[in-house]
Amino acid sequence: MSFDLETAEHPENLRRVAIEPLSRVEGHGKVTLLLDADNHVRQARLHIVEFRGFEKFVQGRPYWEIPVMVQRLCGICPVSHHLAACKALDQVVGATRVTPTADKLRRLMHYGQILQSHALHFFHLASPDLLFGFDSDLGKRNIVGLIAEYPDLARQGVLLRKYGQEVIRVTAGKRVHGTGSVPGGVNKNLSREERDALLKDAYQIIAWSRDAVHLVQRLFEQNLALYNEFGSFRAHSLNLVRADGAMDLYHGGLRARTADGKTLFDHVDYNNYWDHIYEEVKPWSYMKFPYFREIGPDEGWYRVGPLTRVSQCDFIPTPLADKERQAFLAYDGGRPAAATLGTHWARMIEMLHSAEMIKDLLHDDDVLGDDLMVTGERQGRGVGVIEAPRGTLIHHYRVDDNDQVIRANLIVSTTHNNQAMNEAIRAVARKHLDGHELTEGLLNHIEVAIRAFDPCLSCATHAMGKMPLRVELIDVEGREVDRLTRSGDGTCA
Amino acid sequence: MTSPILIIGIGNPSRGDDALGPLMIERLETLNLAGVELLTDFQLQVEYALDLQGRRRVIFVDAAVNGPEPFSFEPVGPEQDTSYSSHELSPAAVLHTCEKLYGPPPEARILAIRGYRFDLGAPPSPAALANLDAACRRLLAEIA
Secondary structure, eight states: OOOTTTSOSOGGGSEEEEEEEEOSSSOOEEEEEEEOTTOOEEEEEEEEOOSHHHHHHHTTSBGGGHHHHGGGGOSSSHHHHHHHHHHHHHHHTTOSSOOHHHHHHHHHHHHHHHHHHHHIIIIIIIHHHHHHOTTSOTTTSSHHHHHHHOHHHHHHHHHHHHHHHHHHHHHHSSSSSOOOEETTEESOOOOHHHHHHHHHHHHHHHHHHHHHHHHHHHHHHHTHHHHHHTTOOOOEEEEEEOTTSBBOSSSOEEEEEOTTSOEEEEEEOGGGGGGTEEEEOOTTOSSOEEEETTTOTTTOOEEOSHHHHHHHSSBOSSHHHHHHHHHHHHGGGGOGGGSTTHHHHHHHHHHHHHHHHHHHHHTOGGGGOSOOBOOOSOOSEEEEEEEETTEEEEEEEEEOTTSBEEEEEEEOHHHHTHHHHHHHHHHHIIIIITTSOOOHHHHHHHHHHHHHTOOOOSOSOOOBSOEEEEEEEEOTTSOEEEEEEEOTTSOBO | OOOSEEEEEESOTTSGGGGHHHHHHHHHHTTTOTTEEEEEESSBOTTHHHHTTTOSEEEEEEEESSSSSSEEEEEOOOOOOOOTTSSOBOHHHHHHHHHHHHSOOOEEEEEEEEOOOOOTTOOOOHHHHHHHHHHHHHHHHHHO
16 A cells, blocks of 8 residues: 555656764664645655564573563663563463552552653653754753743753653662562562652652643643644554553553544453554565554554544543543544644653652552562463553564563554555645745744654664764765755764 | 762664673673762763762763764863754763852763664674773773
8 A cells, every 4th residue: 555645656757855964773763755846745754763683583582581671672761671572471471460469569660661651752852842843943942941941840851851760760670770570570669768768759749740731731822733643644543451441551452543533453362462463564664564464454554543543442540641631632623633643742741640650559559569570371472562661562472382482572652553544644745845945944843743653763772973863965976965964962964 | 978070881782883881881880989970870960960969070971973983081061052853962061060050060071982783673883892992991090
């Protein structure tokens, strides 16, 4: 299936613009635009590296190493991979139901991860675009500009992030490369001192999270037409929900709804995800394109993540976040709840929910318990699904009688959102780039649309000497006619 | 009590020579150095500005994709970094964030150890490990 603006009819006659972050290890994201002589956009594609190499990497490893190894997939949300792997391997060790202490400690770890990831994304990656404008001065549109003009906001972002990291540290055992969750349960509980230290700040974290929800609402109010329209498109949806329909970011059944709100399937056991989700390969991208089997590859692509979760759950099981969810869904006839930039609003509602969940879990004495592990009848297959910060995350393993992983399949949030992100950049290309000369500000419009999804463009590696972004304008004969480079320190030339 | 010296090893242990930062921290952990706190992470982010508070010195240890062999050991100061679209901050940007939010940052250096291959699942290269040996000796002399 080829979508509008996915494949141009005569690409040989078009100029190619590549927005290509370069990395010495793996590509991050790359956007290519094909323009005709009048700068009309004829083709727009987003390419993102996927993790197939890592799936091969874990093959042959003993299953008990996997929860630690998979954290190295992603330096941004290692806890999500840690927990998704453990949920899958619970099944392998026959732990059909972990203990209440293990369940609650894992949830605490998970909500700490959601909190810190959403805080980082909104306060330090997205808010400069939203507060200063998409094509505002590049020198100001960053964390430094944020600190200068909104120092209290910048401090709150740092402290929210730090609090989430601290929740992870006490539950996972370490700040990074934690080992807290293991197949069958957890290997440590919380001490009273750890619990009390976290509780001390829990109410402040909730208050700041609620303020952040209201900040996004004000941003919508100030520029409603743009925010509702920018990069928006209709999409089917996929997310986990609890048995009673509540938002549950740690565990539940799969819910899929069509773009017009009809339920495609609901409360599906995620062990059977393969009956409903298939992945299509396209020749121009390394990343697959998942779709619902019930609809097929032509129309079956979907969106995952905060916008889907907040708009498709029946309620949020914490009071402040649910009140904000209701306000979000009711605002302006529900248009923000279908808008790409509405993802920021939904993300902050989830951050508030996570803060409330952390507080509630800390008040639950089960997190101090000693009943940490269960085992059962050994199985050869396990599937774990979790709602990671960016969306649904699937881990699927087969383990042989020698305890070695013989097959792994991972469908990460960014892969689920592959087609959706392509639709977002095409919407922006049509509305904001078509017919215009290339400028940094206009290219940033593309990035603003992509950034709303918070895709995991950053692989889990780092070294000195990277060049994050290069844009080349190439004429029909392949000659470079213009270049825009953003160097490692962020300066453009 | 906050240790006066903070050493942060940066990198992914599963990506070949990108492991040099974490490997340095592993080595230092075995030495139980007094007055030194050790941290490791895949990349730096804003919350590290909090970790810099109250320190006398901070040393960032990272693999380098280019530059001098076996390592460079250069001072780094706070500097505005506008690569905000990334999920990682440079040491200079973390120092700058610390300065703007919490006051003067500590004296800082980057120990950039030359690496050569960064493939997923690859072990560190022998040449990079030799560079790590040299860098470790230099670092221990520096903080002695």
